Amino acid sequence: MNSSQDQLAQFNITKLKANLDDPIMKEFKDFLAPVNLLAEESPGFVWRLKDENGDAAIEVETPFDDPLIFVNMSVWENYESLRSYTYDTVHNYFLKSRKKWSEKMDSHQVVLWWVENGHLPNLEEAKQKLELLKHNGSSPNAFSLRELYSEKGKLIES
Structure with a gap:
């Protein structure tokens, strides 16, 4: 199915509890650039979605109707690199603190899938992967952090 050259996309x-200009969002907004720079400097990082200013995807038009839906998308060489950045750096603080800035959502918020080396996913593709996960559960085509699939399409321990 996939070659060993494949890379892991995450979306x-x-x-958000409020617009990024709201005072309750200050810490989140202030650390977007440094945390994104940390991602870019992390081993295994390939690419991330940016707006026209090269910043986080703040000014990107999303395929979601709600203006408070904030999106993040990146591509990594492998799951281990993504996992290390997510949980072993200051990024983990923001994960653990997310209740300060974000509302609980009833559906999946994270989806992973394998892409061919060099392919940069777009937001419509990412939204489709999130919908696929929501409707079908984890599969080799779109999976959660709880049910990881290898590049070859096999379920692996997470």
């Missing part, structure tokens, strides 16, 4: 959404 996540969050429903």
Whole structure:
């Protein structure tokens, strides 16, 4: 199915409690650039979605109707690189603190899938992967952090 050259795409959404200019969002907004720079400097990082200013995808038009849905998308060489950045750096603080800035959502907020080396996913593709996960559960085509699939399409321990 996939070659060993494949890379891991991740897409996540969050429903913010307020617009980024609201004072309750200050810490989140202030650390977007440094945390994104940390991602870019992390081993295994390939690419991330940016707006026209090269910043986080703040000014990107999303395929979601709610203006408070904040999107993040990146591509990594492998799951281990993504996992290390997510949980072993300051990024983990923001994960653990997310209730300060975001509302609980009833559906999946994170989806992973394998892409061919060099392919940069777009937001419509990412939204389709999130919908696929929501409707079908984890599969080799779109999976959650709880049910990881290898590049070859096999379920692996997470």
